[in-house]
Structure formats: C-alpha cells, structure tokens
Amino acid sequence: MCKEFRDVILTDYIDGELDKDVKVRLEAHLRVCAHCREFADEVKAQLVVPFKQTQRVSVPEDLWRSIEESIAQENEEMQPAANWIDRLVQSLTLPRLVPVFLSLILFISAGLWILNSHQGSQVAGNDSGEYVADILDSVSELAEIDNDNFGTSIEQYFL
C-alpha cells in the first residue's frame, strides 16, 4: 500500500497531476501513515522547492551576435553557388537560344532540299518504260544464274 502511494507521491502528487479520486485516497492515507507523510514532506522539500527557487541564468550577451555572424557566413558561402546557378539559368534563356534554333532549322531545310533534288534528278533521267524493262531483264538474268550455279545435287534432286 505504502509503496504504491510513494510512487504516486514521487510523480503525480507533487506535480499536481493527480486525478481527484486518487488524491482523496492518498490524502486519507497520509493522515494515518506517518512514514508516508514524512516521505511526502521530504520529497517536496528536497525535489520541488529547490527547482522552483532556481533563478533563470542570464543569456550570454554575445549569443545573438554569434548567431547573426553564423547566418551571415552561411549566406556568403551560399552566394557563389547561387551566382553559378544564376549564370547557368541566364545562359539558357530564350533570347540566346533563338539564333541557335534558326541555324538548326536552316541547316535541316538545306539538307532536305539537297536530298530531294538528287533523288528527283535520278528518276527524271530515265524513261519510265525503259526503266521497268531494265529491271525485268535484270531479274531474269539472275534467275538464269540461279539455275546454273546454285544448289547441291541433293537440293537439285528435291527441286
């Protein structure tokens, strides 16, 4: 019984966190138990009062200056990186890219024009009828070559 109350005295009781019912029971116990009453008084005197009486220690006067200096130093260290990123972004802005795009379009257009004119001249140079006849002749010549030279005797047997 006393052990349970002593745990409560060490925590919720001296910190004012005890709920009403437990507080009533504890105070009834303290009225009849001299040991627990003595323990509660000792705890209050040794562990509550000294901390409550503690005065705040003054903040060192130069603390804010040190913090300001550290922030300024960090900002300076960040500056070169920021400049580098700015330069990169500026170099990629649209006005600087316009001449590059124009040159590229001109180059591709010129290439396409040359290619088209070359193919056109090839086709235009042949009469279409003669062109087809030539192709047919070539195919028949190839077929004759195949009959003469390709295939082993077994393959020829099956063919």
Place this chain on the structure above:
Amino acid sequence: MLPGISDDIIRKASQGDLRSFEAIYKATSGFVYNVALRVVNNREDAKEVAQEVFLNMYHKLKNFRFESSLKTWVYRITVNSALNYAQKTARTRGRETEYQDVVMAGEVVPDARTQMDEHHAEEAIETLLETINPEQRACVVLRGIEGLSYQEIAETLKININTVRTRLKRAREKLLASKKKVANEYV
C-alpha cells in the same frame, strides 16, 4: 503562443527576415539557454547548444506547420540538441559512468550538503542534476523548472506520457538516494 510572436512574424522569419527572427530569439532565448544549460550542465556548452538551436530554427522554420505551438517546437529542438550534445561529449570525455558516481566524488560533497538558500541554490541544482542522466534531466527540468505539464513534456519529447512518469520517478528516486547517501556519510 509566445507573447509578441504572431503567425506573421513566424512566416517572415521562415522566409529569411532577420528582424523577425530576432523577435523570436528575444522571446525564446531565455528558456532555450536555460534548458540547454540544465541538460548539459555547463555554461560554455549551453551557449554552444543554444547557438546550434537557433541556427537550426532559422533553417527549419519554413517547415513549421503551426500544428503544435511554437514554444513546444522550440523546446523540442532545444532538448534534442542538448541531449545529442550531452551524449556526444559523454562519449568524447568518457563520462558515461559519471552520472552514477559523481556523488561519491569528494569534491561535490560540500555542495550537496549545502542548505537550499539563494546563494547556494544554483550550485546545489547543478550538483543534483549531475547525478541523473541527460534524458531524466530533460524531464526534471521541463517539469520542475519550466513548469510544463506531463502532456506538454510528452509532446515535446515525443514520448508516451507514462514514459514521462517513469523517467521522473526514477530520476527523483536517484536524487533522493544521492542526498541521503551524502547526509549519512557526512553527519
């Protein structure tokens, strides 16, 4: 809500406005420095922690969503920074066992025996806090000195409210035991 700190000031500070950030500094530096001081228990270290806290705040304010109060948010950053600092220095200084053993060291005994009057209260508190670990210290400071409720401590440290109770109970048991040990040895 912190007195004198409107949502507009927070927004301006989050956009890098140094004057608005200075207003937040003025409203919070007192408890930031004092909480840091009680957790790391050393003035020079506390100053370093406080500076780190405000630089963190300056960078992270743009992520502040107004879901919790600014004060809770600042407490959270402060306690986290102080705990990290305390753990880091404990590793580098090899102080892991110091929290348990400090009361046995002769040099702190006169302070531990000091009556709780105004002149010695500060030293007595420092000595008391040395006997518990930084996580327990954070709970004791937020409750005992800053006056936060269990719920506020739980929100600040992002822990269960029963964990707050457990940490406070263990810390206080340790503090009482330390005081008794000193009293028995030197009566």
